[in-house]
Amino acid sequence: MSTPHDHLYLVVVGHVDHGKSTLIGRLLFDTNSVPDGKKERIEAACKAEGMDFEYAFLMDALLEEQAQNITMDTTRVPFRTPRRQFTIIDAPGHKEFLKNMITGAASADAAILMVDASEGLREQTRRHGYLLSLLGLKQVVVAVNKMDLIDYDEKIFARIRTELTEFLGKLNVQPAHFVPIAAKHGEGILRTSAHTLWHRGPALLEALEQFRATPPIEGAPLRLTVQDIYRFDARRIVAGLVEAGSVAVGDPIEFHPGGKRSRVKTIESWPASNFRGPIGAGLPVAITLEDELFVERGQIGAPPTAVPVEAREFTARVFWLHAEPLRVGDTLPLRLGTQQADARIVAVSRVLDAVTLDASLAPATEVKRHEVAELRLRVRRPIAFDAGGKIPSLGRFVLMRGRRIAGGGVIDSAVREDAGRDDTLPVTPASRTTLLGHRGAVIWLTGLSGAGKSTLSTALEQRLFRAGILPAIVDGDVLRAGLCKGLGFSDEDRKENIRRAAEAALLLADAGAVVITALISPFRADRQLVAELCGVRGVPFAEVFVNAPLAECERRDVKQLYARARAGQIPRFTGIDSPYEPPLAPALELRTDLEPVEQSLEKLFVLATSLAHETGTPFADSGADI
Amino acid sequence: MTHLDELESQSIYLLREAYHAFGKVGMLWSMGKDSNVLLWLAKKAFAGHIPFPVIHVDTTYEFPEMLEFRAWAKQHYGLELIVHVNEEARARGIGYETTDPVTVTHELKSVALQQVLGLHKFDALVTGIRRDEDSTRAKERYFSPRNAEFEWDYKDQPPEFWNHFTTEVGPGEHVRVQPLLDWTEIDIWRYCDQEKIPLPGMYFARNGRRFRSLGCMPITKDVPSTATTIDEIIEELKVTRTSERAGRAQDHHERNAMQKLRAKGFM
Numbered sequence: 001m002s003t004p005h006d007h008l009y010l011v012v013v014g015h016v017d018h019g020k021s022t023l024i025g026r027l028l029f030d031t032n033s034v035p036d037g038k039k040e041r042i043e044a045a046c047k048a049e050g051m052d053f054e055y056a057f058l059m060d061a062l063l064e065e066q067a068q069n070i071t072m073d074t075t076r077v078p079f080r081t082p083r084r085q086f087t088i089i090d091a092p093g094h095k096e097f098l099k100n101m102i103t104g105a106a107s108a109d110a111a112i113l114m115v116d117a118s119e120g121l122r123e124q125t126r127r128h129g130y131l132l133s134l135l136g137l138k139q140v141v142v143a144v145n146k147m148d149l150i151d152y153d154e155k156i157f158a159r160i161r162t163e164l165t166e167f168l169g170k171l172n173v174q175p176a177h178f179v180p181i182a183a184k185h186g187e188g189i190l191r192t193s194a195h196t197l198w199h200r201g202p203a204l205l206e207a208l209e210q211f212r213a214t215p216p217i218e219g220a221p222l223r224l225t226v227q228d229i230y231r232f233d234a235r236r237i238v239a240g241l242v243e244a245g246s247v248a249v250g251d252p253i254e255f256h257p258g259g260k261r262s263r264v265k266t267i268e269s270w271p272a273s274n275f276r277g278p279i280g281a282g283l284p285v286a287i288t289l290e291d292e293l294f295v296e297r298g299q300i301g302a303p304p305t306a307v308p309v310e311a312r313e314f315t316a317r318v319f320w321l322h323a324e325p326l327r328v329g330d331t332l333p334l335r336l337g338t339q340q341a342d343a344r345i346v347a348v349s350r351v352l353d354a355v356t357l358d359a360s361l362a363p364a365t366e367v368k369r370h371e372v373a374e375l376r377l378r379v380r381r382p383i384a385f386d387a388g389g390k391i392p393s394l395g396r397f398v399l400m401r402g403r404r405i406a407g408g409g410v411i412d413s414a415v416r417e418d419a420g421r422d423d424t425l426p427v428t429p430a431s432r433t434t435l436l437g438h439r440g441a442v443i444w445l446t447g448l449s450g451a452g453k454s455t456l457s458t459a460l461e462q463r464l465f466r467a468g469i470l471p472a473i474v475d476g477d478v479l480r481a482g483l484c485k486g487l488g489f490s491d492e493d494r495k496e497n498i499r500r501a502a503e504a505a506l507l508l509a510d511a512g513a514v515v516i517t518a519l520i521s522p523f524r525a526d527r528q529l530v531a532e533l534c535g536v537r538g539v540p541f542a543e544v545f546v547n548a549p550l551a552e553c554e555r556r557d558v559k560q561l562y563a564r565a566r567a568g569q570i571p572r573f574t575g576i577d578s579p580y581e582p583p584l585a586p587a588l589e590l591r592t593d594l595e596p597v598e599q600s601l602e603k604l605f606v607l608a609t610s611l612a613h614e615t616g617t618p619f620a621d622s623g624a625d626i
Numbered sequence: 627m628t629h630l631d632e633l634e635s636q637s638i639y640l641l642r643e644a645y646h647a648f649g650k651v652g653m654l655w656s657m658g659k660d661s662n663v664l665l666w667l668a669k670k671a672f673a674g675h676i677p678f679p680v681i682h683v684d685t686t687y688e689f690p691e692m693l694e695f696r697a698w699a700k701q702h703y704g705l706e707l708i709v710h711v712n713e714e715a716r717a718r719g720i721g722y723e724t725t726d727p728v729t730v731t732h733e734l735k736s737v738a739l740q741q742v743l744g745l746h747k748f749d750a751l752v753t754g755i756r757r758d759e760d761s762t763r764a765k766e767r768y769f770s771p772r773n774a775e776f777e778w779d780y781k782d783q784p785p786e787f788w789n790h791f792t793t794e795v796g797p798g799e800h801v802r803v804q805p806l807l808d809w810t811e812i813d814i815w816r817y818c819d820q821e822k823i824p825l826p827g828m829y830f831a832r833n834g835r836r837f838r839s840l841g842c843m844p845i846t847k848d849v850p851s852t853a854t855t856i857d858e859i860i861e862e863l864k865v866t867r868t869s870e871r872a873g874r875a876q877d878h879h880e881r882n883a884m885q886k887l888r889a890k891g892f893m
């Protein structure tokens with residue numbers, strides 16, 4: 001009979017062709033776990049493919065897999081030794097099938113990491129190693145396979161052990177054992193091979209029997225994931241899963257997000273009834289409540305004294321599986337437990353090469369397929385979770401693209417945002433930031449008439465808007481037709497024009513918008529003044545030089561202004577008979593004569609989003625007296 | 627918590643997720659042991675109420691004793707039962723007397739299933755398949771999408787982890803929900819024993835033979851056995867060297883017959 005927690009889910013991972021499926025096949029054959037007739041069928045299949053006997057075919061059952069001698073999708077097989085029961089999960093090693101590897105590995109308690117002794121550590125050896133750590137798998141045995149190909153050489157074995165121990169050490173994974181084997185020949189699996197008498201540790205099967213199934217988390221408070229509310233009859237049944245802790249009739253219970261509170265009135269069970277609990281971790285549950293609360297799918301039931309975190313913004317480590325990269329500004333459905341909410345990628349703090357463990361230093365704008373990254377995400381409405389691995393199932397989530405899971409992540413911590421929560425507080429810049437998910441900023445485009453300021457400003461406006469950032473444009477021509485009507489082109493009037501433009505931009509930025517100004521603003525001193533004004537008001541500011549040579553602007557002459565200026569119809573025209581003073585140290589210089597609009601736009605977008613998410617105490621000195 | 631508790635919990639979670647995610651769920655029921663476990667789990671998942679119809683795809687080659695059990699169980703559990711026969715194929719003369727078992731299985735099971743799906747516009751079908759039955763079933767997902775042509779794209783299955791599944795389908799498509807994937811034959815028996823789940827008598831030995839798996843009459847063979855109780859069946863399974871579906875002719879017609887059948891919509 002089953003005794004508690006004796007069943008182990010074991011995944012076999014590692015680089016393609018390193019012998020994972022062969023090992024499982026061999027394990028099953030050598031322990032007499034294969035039904036009669038199977039061997040003959042595999043022999044026939046191998047013959048049809050023109051191969052020697054392949055133990056891997058026991059796992060690789062698809063015709064396509066056998067034809068290419070590769071595992072495409074993950075398989076699970078039951079396996080039992082006199083001492084314990086296993087479910088062995090075969091994972092594909094080819095990079096192309098990483099999504100299937102994760103599908104297999106995510107539910108495992110323990111792992112065998114396979115390394116081909118003749119090849120040593122390869123790309124997926126390391127990537128799978130990294131993913132094991134991200135998936136929270138701490139019990140690992142390394143099987144150094146194909147020892148026959150290196151004449152069971154102890155030195156090569158030791159070198160692989162050293163190298164892999166160092167790599168996994170950085171990931172906080174300490175393998176319990178390194179075991180030399182030759183899976184194909186059944187060496188080192190049930191007992192230590194006669195060829196490796198130098199090996200001090202256990203044979204592979206002994207090592208596996210030492211693993212423990214993941215026990216429920218000790219002493220954790222109740223976490224009841226609500227799956228659904230049933231009203232089949234007069235009862236209003238809250239159905240879900242006890243992820244941690246336990247629940248019994250009479251317990252006070254609070255539902256998050258939201259925080260509505262009641263008590264457990266009944267536990268609804270079938271066929272037995274009148275069960276009062278407690279119902280422990282890992283079990284399904286259906287309860288009714290003492291009060292008529294509006295509880296819904298996605299909420300988490302918890303004791304009022306130990307509720308989960310509720311937040312809209314958090315940092316997380318994410319692995320990405322979709323062919324289309326995950327970009328800053330993307331909004332996609334996030335699922336955590338039974339909660340679903342649209343999440344926006346606020347920032348990519350760094351992208352990690354899961355193979356070399358090298359991190360990009362600069363913040364990136366996208367995460368490509370198979371990369372791992374640290375992100376900041378923001379959900380449209382608050383979600384409830386437990387961060388930092390306390391209750392693992394409530395601290396991890398998936399991101400959807402279309403109908404598919406496109407990536408998975410583990411929450412590190414919530415980003416605090418107390419401001420704006422309490423509705424007795426006045427509206428402050430910080431509470432606006434909370435509402436919008438970003439802060440206001442001023443991107444000041446300067447450059448000759450025709451350099452491309454208006455084109456870029458409207459393009460950037462669109463791009464920001466799509467990314468969920470509120471944009472606004474302050475355009476020179478529009479100002480001159482309204483707010484600055486009556487101002488001419490004397491140095492004095494130009495200065496006043498810029499001052500008014502800056503004030504208008506600041507009003508919008510204070511309200512939370514990312515403002516893009518498009519004014520020639522030819523004088524350094526005037527622009528300096530704008531920068532100072534923004535500094536005083538605590539609004540992030542960046543000067544962008546939209547640069548095209550005069551000749552090019554004059555050639556473009558979209559509004560025919562250069563022609564008229566040359567004809568003497570427009571006096572004091574910048575570039576013709578009034579000077580343009582280029583910025584000395586712009587945040588960005590865009591050569592619109594040399595690069596396509598898309599390229600300039602991308603640079604602008606990166607700049608704008610980094611300003612919009614600039615942290616620190618932005619509004620500290622002057623926020624109060626706006 | 628025992629391993630059976632774990633399996634039961636997972637199955638109930640899957641059933642509830644399916645019922646929540648899809649507009650029209652149907653549950654396949656063959657009256658076999660796995661099907662009856664499925665009914666039992668649904669009862670538990672929904673506090674004694676099965677909130678969707680139960681479908682029997684009747685090949686017209688059913689054992690009379692199974693049909694008797696069907697009538698009894700419908701009453702006993704209060705099932706909303708849909709019985710469907712591919713009348714069109716039967717009218718064309720498709721049957722084990724005239725046609726090879728792969729074609730018959732395709733017509734009277736897969737095509738019949740397609741018909742009943744179209745008729746009732748199901749977007750999710752709960753099935754009782756298990757990984758240990760067959761090596762292509764071992765590759766399955768808990769929520770496994772099928773396109774409008776009923777095909778299984780086994781070469782590019784969607785990722786599925788951390789209790790997140792494929793819960794959306796396009797027009798005409800459906801998802802196979804497979805709550806028993808992780809169960810083994812012995813798990814099923816232990817659970818039937820633990821829960822005292824009513825089963826057809828044909829699973830138990832009479833005159834030295836019993837049925838290990840129940841399908842169509844002409845292609846399902848009984849096996850020699852003296853097991854008259856579940857305990858005895860479990861002891862027998864622990865030492866047996868034959869596979870469960872060895873008595874099912876259509877699986878072994880040619881190399882990877884099951885893969886080909888399943889790619890075209892068979893369970």
Ligand SMILES: Nc1nc2c(ncn2[C@@H]2O[C@H](COP(=O)(O)OP(=O)(O)OP(=O)(O)O)[C@@H](O)[C@H]2O)c(=O)[nH]1
Pocket residue numbers: 014015016017018019020021022023054055056069070071072091092093094145146147148149181182183184185
């Ligand atoms: N010489 C030798 N060959 C082996 C050994 N183990 C496996 N092989 C061979 O290595 C090849 C690949 O083995 P598989 O078991 O398919 O490798 P895998 O790791 O499952 O590959 P993927 O699942 O595709 O990533 C097969 O041809 C095996 O016969 C071994 O110990 N020695």
Ligand SMILES: [Mg+2]
Pocket residue numbers: 020021022056060070071090091092093
């Ligand atoms: Mg393999």
